[in-house]
Amino acid sequence: MNRSVSGTLSIPALLMTLVATFLAAWLTLGVFGRSDQLIYLWPLTGLQLGLLLPLWQRDWASVLARQAAGAAGLIAGATVAGLPPGIAVMLGLINACEVFLCGWIVSPAVVTFDDLKERTHVLRFGIAAIVAPVIMGSIAAIPVAPVTHQSFLHVATTSVLSDALGIVIIMPVVLFLTSGEYRTFKKLRPYLLRAILTGIAFVVTAVYVFWQNQNPLLYIVFPPMVIMVLAMGLEGAVFSGVVLTIVGGTATSLHHGPLWLAVNASAEHRMVLLQLFLIVSVVTALPVGALLDERRREARSADEARSIYQTLLQNAEDTIILSSFDGTRRYISPAIKTLTGWTPAEFLAMDRMQTFHPDDRDMARLVMESMASGKRQHVIRYRIAQKEGGYRWVEAVARAYFDETSDTVLGYVGTIRDISSLKQTEEIWQMERETLTREKLAMARLANTDALTVLPNRRAFDDALLRQLSRAAAVSVMMIDVDFFKAYNDLYGHQAGDDCLRQIAQALQSKVGRGGDVVARLGGEEFGVLLPGADADGARRVAESMRNAIWELDIPHQSSPLGRITISIGIANWADIREHDTALLIQQADRALYVSKRAGKNRVTIAGAMPVAV
Incomplete structure (x- = not known):
């Protein structure tokens, strides 16, 4: 992996990273929760990872500097939120190591938001979102457990879940805001109505599910989530994950939603269940969205290639023909009308051999038999029939195509080029060559003949x-x-x-x-x-x-x-x-x-x- 060890360090970028991590740590630990209670969502790793990935391959110095700024912001925010300075420093160092581990796993596959729109890249992201929190969350539980007076297993479990949830929710959002194709209104405008309608439907469904306490309706969110993903692809999956996290987390913390139907469950236990539900939902939606975007991108590429191919066929001067040996598949480009006077449909309706001059038909049969037996390419010259009568000299390059599974020859693809003018030129050249040869022989005879006696000299x-x-x-x-x-x-x-x-x-x-x-x-x-x-x-x-x-x-x-x-x-x-x-x-x-x-x-x-x- 080639990385630059030098680069231009941006002071505003470092300050932004410092402030963002400070606010995230302070809000997470001090405002929305207390430092001695369950951390519902740990956004720091996902936030820093989203900011650093675009630089990971091209500016290693900036990556290290921003990691240091992020660690400093986390330490300051955790200290202000009430954690002991020693614990805050340890959390800052552990978080920096986790960011590095995640970046090492995800990079170089994922640098921008659009890189997540491939299944293999989403898989790497999923592995990073599991492996890094498990390792570093377990390490973080060692100093945190004594401070919170909770068991190591409890702290490790809650840390891993909150950390993993933070990565899968926050990192895609940051990448979208910094590099997403549809982050600008101009790009989003053609899809705005569809996005608004499906987004409103999903938000309304999520609010209803999590603000009622009568029925366990968690599964109700999945149909509108599927519609969101189908309508917006990976962007829809990310949006639905953010909405579920905000609505579900807020409602559950206020004692609303189907999770409060669990009997004899503590608030922390309900939050753990919510985290599991959110992780499963997002981890399910992201690959589906990536798969849809990948298929759509492939479809667009195929459409573009088809459009280019059709444009080339429509405007190519040479005639292009495709034909199976059994005659079931035949195609010929529009240039055949210029070449012969027949339209493609008229030409395809004719018997194949009738398009050849009678003297060239045996050669054509031999070429087809040769390709059918396995020879891949032939270049032949023959006379092709004309609608107005007569024949025209052409040159054809025919290549056999094969069945991919059985390697059986199915037919041939050929290009046919008008060489009538070239043929005339060649005939003139041939006549000139013959004349020059005769003159050369005559001069040679003169050079070796005695003019008086006509004997050799x-x-x-x-x-x-x-x-x-x-x-x-x-x-x-x-x-x-x-x-x-x-x-x-x-x-x-x-x-x-x-x-x-x-x-x-x-x-x-x-x-x-x-x-x-x-x-x-x-x-x-x-x-x-x-x-x-x-x-x-x-x-x-x-x-x-x-x-x-x-x-x-x-x-x-x-x-x-x-x-x-x-x-x-x-x-x-x-x-x-x-x-x-x-x-x-x-x-x-x-x-x-x-x-x-x-x-x-x-x-x-x-x-x-x-x-x-x-």
Whole structure:
């Protein structure tokens, strides 16, 4: 329990506590009774407790200061009333301890009057009103019994009863006057007529019962008390307790009322019976009043929540639907009219599946079966029917709800949102994505394609060769060069040179047919061929077919000793490309090409099985 040990001490509050306890002690002991007689009602504990509880959790210094002021006021009042100073001091200390014990039991549950409007808090209050008086009243009887010349048991009994009665009567009154919701006229005004009528009826009944001596009519007060409690709740219970205490105590002390019908009973015995009657009446009325107020508060909260819920449903843009799987419970919010054109009643009258597009009904059945089998939530998109014809795209979030006792799935609650505009946007985005993808692929092809020959370019050739690194297979690489091509360009012109290269590219491409084979233009008149999985003999056969294909093109070339366009080819082959550097493989093929050139051109040369470093 966290309490502040410091706070602002209010001098007026301390003086008020001092004066109030002084007057209460003086009036109780000196005016309405004598210090050597029965104390009918001991108000000091209830008075101080009602003043201190609002501070109990937030200002511990003020609590201690007010307790000290209360003890001082009690000691002064008891002394003025005629008690010996020593006894008065002891009573003051005992009363301070009792206030602390009560506060410790009641706090932190009860700080204001409205805190008593809960059954558990009333129970704590009832325990405090019994335990504290029993303990401290018994202790107080030790010094008081010799002074009053009465037995310890008699003094303890009367002290406990008067103390308990004072707590249950006075503390709620003080809390009501300091923090009650209806202590102001503005708050009480709507209930004023009802309070006045029931209050008058109860007061009249109580006065009649306690001022007549002919019949034992104590039970007559209970019907109007019940009406008071029903009409005013806890406030009615507190009011009825105060009225019964004042009327019953005054009448009984003046020898009036049904308690005087007891034969051979002393006045003190009758007062003890009255105290018991009052305690039982108040202890019965307070929990009933608290229960009624608790139920009314819960009902108000439920009404407010229902009102908020209805307001949200009426104004929500999304449609909210509740449906049991057996169709016995169905609800749909008014937003369905905006969504579909049907009113809620019209929509609920339709077969559930008829609201789905025919192509979406199988999906809807699967979702419902899934929820019925225990899956708690689904998010689906479907087309909902329109009153004017056609369908509209919506998104529904459906959550299963369960029976609290058996955990059986009973139905689902869903929210339906119009996503037709979102769907159109998504379709546009999808078309744009597809267009961008096509453009990206086209750009990728352009970036990897030689514009003149439409063969893969050097980048594509290198990428294909790198991909071979991840494969455990043989590979052959050809480097091809057009013989005397510079002289051809000089003699026939660049346009003829471009046409010549295109014909060569087509001829080379026609001689490979496997999916992994690559024929690429590496630049100028140089071509490269990649033959994955081909050994040296296989590569030679392909190379010879390519050389013959170019020869058979019979493209005239007067600057060539052979009189036509020819090519020279160098081949490099490795059994496992992962064991070598691809750059060395290309270099080996280049060296073989150089050998073909040096040997007279128009020929094929295969490099050694292992590359030789340059």
